[in-house]
Amino acid sequence: MNAPLPWLAPYRDTPVVGEVLVPGSKSQTNRALILAALGDRPSVLTRPLRSRDTTLMADALVALGATIDRDGMVWTITPAALDHTAAATVDCGLAGTVMRFVPAVAALTSADVTFDGDEHARVRPMATTISALRGLGVAIDDEGRGSLPFVVHGSGTVAGGPLEIDASSSSQFVSALLLAGARFDKGLELQHVGAALPSMPHIEMTVNELRKRGVEVDDSQPDRWVVAPGPIAALDDEIEPDLSNAGVFIAAALVTGGSIRIRNWPEQTDQAGDAWRTIVEAFGARAVRDGADLVFTAGPTLNGVELDLHDVGELTPVVAAMAALADGPSRLTGVAHLRGHETDRLAALVTEINRLGGDAEELEDGIAIRPRPLHAETFKTYDDHRMAHAAVVLGLRVEGLLVENVVTTVKTYPNFAPVWERLITT
Ligand SMILES: O=C(O)C1=C[C@@H](OP(=O)(O)O)[C@@H](O)[C@H](O)C1
Ligand SMILES: C=C(OP(=O)(O)O)C(=O)O
Numbered sequence: 001m002n003a004p005l006p007w008l009a010p011y012r013d014t015p016v017v018g019e020v021l022v023p024g025s026k027s028q029t030n031r032a033l034i035l036a037a038l039g040d041r042p043s044v045l046t047r048p049l050r051s052r053d054t055t056l057m058a059d060a061l062v063a064l065g066a067t068i069d070r071d072g073m074v075w076t077i078t079p080a081a082l083d084h085t086a087a088a089t090v091d092c093g094l095a096g097t098v099m100r101f102v103p104a105v106a107a108l109t110s111a112d113v114t115f116d117g118d119e120h121a122r123v124r125p126m127a128t129t130i131s132a133l134r135g136l137g138v139a140i141d142d143e144g145r146g147s148l149p150f151v152v153h154g155s156g157t158v159a160g161g162p163l164e165i166d167a168s169s170s171s172q173f174v175s176a177l178l179l180a181g182a183r184f185d186k187g188l189e190l191q192h193v194g195a196a197l198p199s200m201p202h203i204e205m206t207v208n209e210l211r212k213r214g215v216e217v218d219d220s221q222p223d224r225w226v227v228a229p230g231p232i233a234a235l236d237d238e239i240e241p242d243l244s245n246a247g248v249f250i251a252a253a254l255v256t257g258g259s260i261r262i263r264n265w266p267e268q269t270d271q272a273g274d275a276w277r278t279i280v281e282a283f284g285a286r287a288v289r290d291g292a293d294l295v296f297t298a299g300p301t302l303n304g305v306e307l308d309l310h311d312v313g314e315l316t317p318v319v320a321a322m323a324a325l326a327d328g329p330s331r332l333t334g335v336a337h338l339r340g341h342e343t344d345r346l347a348a349l350v351t352e353i354n355r356l357g358g359d360a361e362e363l364e365d366g367i368a369i370r371p372r373p374l375h376a377e378t379f380k381t382y383d384d385h386r387m388a389h390a391a392v393v394l395g396l397r398v399e400g401l402l403v404e405n406v407v408t409t410v411k412t413y414p415n416f417a418p419v420w421e422r423l424i425t426t
Helices: 026-037 052-063 096-106 127-135 172-181 200-212 243-256 272-282 310-324 336-340 345-355 385-395 406-411 416-425
Strands: 017-020 043-046 067-071 074-078 088-091 112-116 139-141 150-153 161-165 188-192 224-227 259-262 286-290 293-297 306-308 330-333 359-363 366-370
Touching: 017 243, 017 416, 026 043, 026 052, 026 074, 026 096, 026 172, 026 200, 026 243, 052 067, 052 088, 052 096, 052 406, 088 096, 096 112, 096 127, 096 150, 096 172, 127 139, 127 161, 127 172, 161 172, 172 188, 172 200, 172 224, 200 272, 200 310, 243 259, 243 272, 243 293, 243 310, 243 385, 243 416, 272 286, 272 293, 272 306, 272 310, 306 310, 310 330, 310 336, 310 345, 310 366, 310 385, 336 345, 345 359, 345 366, 345 385, 385 406, 406 416
Parallel strands: 017 259, 088 112, 161 188, 306 330
Antiparallel strands: 043 074, 067 074, 112 150, 139 150, 188 224, 259 293, 286 293, 330 366, 359 366
């Protein structure tokens, strides 16, 4: 494949004022697809995200026997008969939700299912998925790697029952087992042991999605989930806008002293990205509801921040870009697990901010950033959609900044670059 051409990030020396409707939530779409494929009847999904991660998820479920009719903004999912026996291959791309969520579904089929992904996917943490499924009696052949690629040898059933795992490197290890747990013969009694779990809102989203489909989940004890065995009811559902991806637009308003209306921000939501409402306050900005929308307006200064982002780690790259443009120093902590994301995000952010002449330093569990005048360079994106988001935010204030590969944003946002360009240049 040819190397992508660097993209000149639009620069702005006046406040960005505008509005945007972001596409659907990646996390909700991929949970809904899994649960529909395991459901008791067909389900209809409205406004799903159509991006690389959700296409990979849909293709994976089709490979396991589900039928998915993708008609624009309405997808109809007919569940997989789990007696599927034909050998299948699942391309995980760089999608954590695909590489962590789908193996437990594959274990329920009677097929040999090979999982692999992008080059960097092979170094993302997977050992917990492999050992957890083995602990439930599933045969997996990973040639001792503890990472992709591996083959799940489905035997048609998973016994389920009690299981201890260490999910401190990714909440997705917990979500994956909960999503399939009701279809295990004995259900699942899952106990997390180890350092604090990251991304708790994502686990809460998993539990909510299960309950919406009639699955009984007891989460009354910390770090413990008991999923009763039984059917997963089909559900016709509408996907919310992706609030994590709204962050790059919110940042555009904050770093230029402007204002942005994010359309259709849900009143009640379990998305991690809802945290933008409080994060912007730390920067000295505010978020005000106006009907169905939330309007984010910059304050007179962009304060430095001290934020523990353990629960909302995926917001870190955009927060770090804002911090590099702030009026004072920042410390972003609680995010050691970002080293296992699309790239080692702590190292990548420090390298790229410093490449522009900034002063960022890696901490044991985060980043310290002291703002300095920045100059244009090519900002490397490491095939990470959120590194590209960080780059375009910095490009608003650093004239001439080039983004190595803005197209990498297709992981969770189709058409991001033209939408951004229109907002910033009109
Ligand atoms: O379950 C999910 O949909 C996700 C969980 C989180 O993963 P980690 O717990 O690995 O950070 C989050 O960062 C990721 O973007 C999506
Ligand atoms: C960590 C992320 O993705 P993934 O689902 O691939 O883990 C992310 O989107 O920030």
